[in-house]
Amino acid sequence: MSWFPTPVRLSRHCGRLVVVPLLVLGLVVYLLVPTTRIENALRQLYLEHGQYRHPQETLPPPVTPSAASGTLAKPADICALRFGNDYLRSFSRTATRYCDAGSSADLTCFSHKLDDKKTDSFCLGGPASLETTQKRIELDCTIRDWAEDDFSRNVPQFRDFPLYWYNTGPRAIFNQHIKLQRIAQAATTPSADAKGFSLLVQREDNHQNLWHSMMEIMSLTLSLDVLRTTINTKTGKPFFTHDDIKQSRVVFLDKLPNGPYFDLWSIFAGKLPMRIQDMSAMDLATTNILVPLPGSSNPFWQGDWLDLHCGESTLLKLFSNRVLDFYNEFDTTTAVQRPPTLTLIDRKEKRRLLNKELYFEALQKKHPEVNMRMVDYAALSLSEQIHISHTTDILIGVHGAGLTHGIFLPPNSTLVEIQPPSLKHKGFHNMAEALGHRYFTCHGSEHEIPQGNGDWQHDDVFLEETAFMEIMDKAIASMAG
Numbered sequence: 001m002s003w004f005p006t007p008v009r010l011s012r013h014c015g016r017l018v019v020v021p022l023l024v025l026g027l028v029v030y031l032l033v034p035t036t037r038i039e040n041a042l043r044q045l046y047l048e049h050g051q052y053r054h055p056q057e058t059l060p061p062p063v064t065p066s067a068a069s070g071t072l073a074k075p076a077d078i079c080a081l082r083f084g085n086d087y088l089r090s091f092s093r094t095a096t097r098y099c100d101a102g103s104s105a106d107l108t109c110f111s112h113k114l115d116d117k118k119t120d121s122f123c124l125g126g127p128a129s130l131e132t133t134q135k136r137i138e139l140d141c142t143i144r145d146w147a148e149d150d151f152s153r154n155v156p157q158f159r160d161f162p163l164y165w166y167n168t169g170p171r172a173i174f175n176q177h178i179k180l181q182r183i184a185q186a187a188t189t190p191s192a193d194a195k196g197f198s199l200l201v202q203r204e205d206n207h208q209n210l211w212h213s214m215m216e217i218m219s220l221t222l223s224l225d226v227l228r229t230t231i232n233t234k235t236g237k238p239f240f241t242h243d244d245i246k247q248s249r250v251v252f253l254d255k256l257p258n259g260p261y262f263d264l265w266s267i268f269a270g271k272l273p274m275r276i277q278d279m280s281a282m283d284l285a286t287t288n289i290l291v292p293l294p295g296s297s298n299p300f301w302q303g304d305w306l307d308l309h310c311g312e313s314t315l316l317k318l319f320s321n322r323v324l325d326f327y328n329e330f331d332t333t334t335a336v337q338r339p340p341t342l343t344l345i346d347r348k349e350k351r352r353l354l355n356k357e358l359y360f361e362a363l364q365k366k367h368p369e370v371n372m373r374m375v376d377y378a379a380l381s382l383s384e385q386i387h388i389s390h391t392t393d394i395l396i397g398v399h400g401a402g403l404t405h406g407i408f409l410p411p412n413s414t415l416v417e418i419q420p421p422s423l424k425h426k427g428f429h430n431m432a433e434a435l436g437h438r439y440f441t442c443h444g445s446e447h448e449i450p451q452g453n454g455d456w457q458h459d460d461v462f463l464e465e466t467a468f469m470e471i472m473d474k475a476i477a478s479m480a481g
């Protein structure tokens with residue numbers, strides 16, 4: 001039912017003929033050119049065939065907004081509304097036009113209330129043009145007045161869109177980068193010509209932090225997934241289709257340096273990314289714009305301090321597979337076929353595990369059957385980091401963004417989180433459960449910490465050797481079932 005060809009169809013029937021030689025070619029190219037180019041070469045496969053190698057494209061079939069309102073089977077299922085396809089469906093239901101009848105541009109926004117605090121929204125608009133002196137995007141749109149029906153459907157008014165941290169989210173983007181107004185010459189630009197999407201991205205200042213960045217990038221993919229699963233009643237087709245990927249590009253609105261996750265932003269954009277200050281009017285000419293959900297609206301920020309017990313999440317597994325595919329990680333060997341591999345995250349700043357070298361050595365002596373490594377992820381490219389994680393069965397780290405790598409472990413792995421003495425954070429536990437991984441945690445002991453200042457974010461963590469060995473024994477034993 002998905003508009004993506006199903007993986008079975010591609011690999012079993014027509015696909016293998018094409019895919020295998022291209023993979024071989026890819027490998028040859030890999031040996032000859034720098035890594036960034038190979039990523040592009042293999043990515044062509046996706047752009048051409050609409051198919052990554054991981055089989056899990058688990059998106060629900062597209063629905064029309066009105067029909068969608070009846071499809072929430074269990075409206076009370078908080079887990080599905082946050083982490084399952086009902087999350088996407090909730091947005092689909094609310095597809096609403098925001099411009100008045102005299103506007104030549106469209107602005108359609110989608111919203112979902114995840115908790116009691118905020119209603120999250122994102123918008124799709126077009127055609128858009130670029131005012132080049134101030135690098136401001138313009139849309140011929142006047143926001144219409146809210147009618148009875150809008151109120152009864154609980155659709156938020158444009159002026160009520162909330163603010164998010166680090167100056168992100170639709171409200172911030174509209175305020176700073178988009179001008180909605182009556183544009184005199186706009187009438188001469190036929191809106192049907194709008195081609196491709198400019199994905200307008202305003203990153204958080206925290207763009208070096210893996211967890212923050214993955215939440216942001218995933219929020220962009222969730223926005224696109226809503227568009228892929230919602231029929232535009234005007235065209236009878238989904239708002240965003242696989243063909244649109246080729247025509248789309250990420251447009252960075254922020255002025256932050258590229259950072260380690262720059263490439264991944266283009267996971268669903270076939271054109272090279274640009275910064276808005278480098279764009280010409282032609283680059284934006286008659287494209288549609290997407291003002292996506294911000295990272296902090298991501299449902300995986302929810303319940304950080306609670307055990308959610310929501311089980312596995314189709315949305316997070318889908319994201320995991322997509323990122324693995326983007327970085328060409330399609331290793332299918334399992335722990336059964338190779339020696340179990342354990343990776344200890346070697347933090348070099350803040351919250352370091354005291355005596356880790358000694359403990360690690362002792363652990364290696366005790367479990368010679370396990371392949372072990374201590375890895376300073378921060379010294380590696382994201383692609384290298386993900387390769388390590390995807391060949392790891394047991395990932396261990398002190399609480400911190402490095403544990404985000406749980407997302408890239410192979411299915412059915414084990415995550416071990418060592419928490420600072422009094423911390424009761426549940427985010428990585430919930431994440432592990434969402435991915436179907438086993439999870440173990442323990443707390444550091446109160447101890448005199450060299451250069452400690454009592455702040456858990458800063459201080460190194462001390463764990464007795466026996467406690468360390470105990471939790472490692474459990475984690476290793478869990479691999480055996």
Ligand SMILES: *[C@@H]1O[C@H](CO)[C@@H](O)[C@H](O)[C@H]1NC(C)=O
Pocket residue numbers: 412478479480481
């Ligand atoms: C997951 O791993 C455990 C422990 O090795 C094993 O008993 C179980 O069968 C595995 N489950 C799947 C679905 O592979």
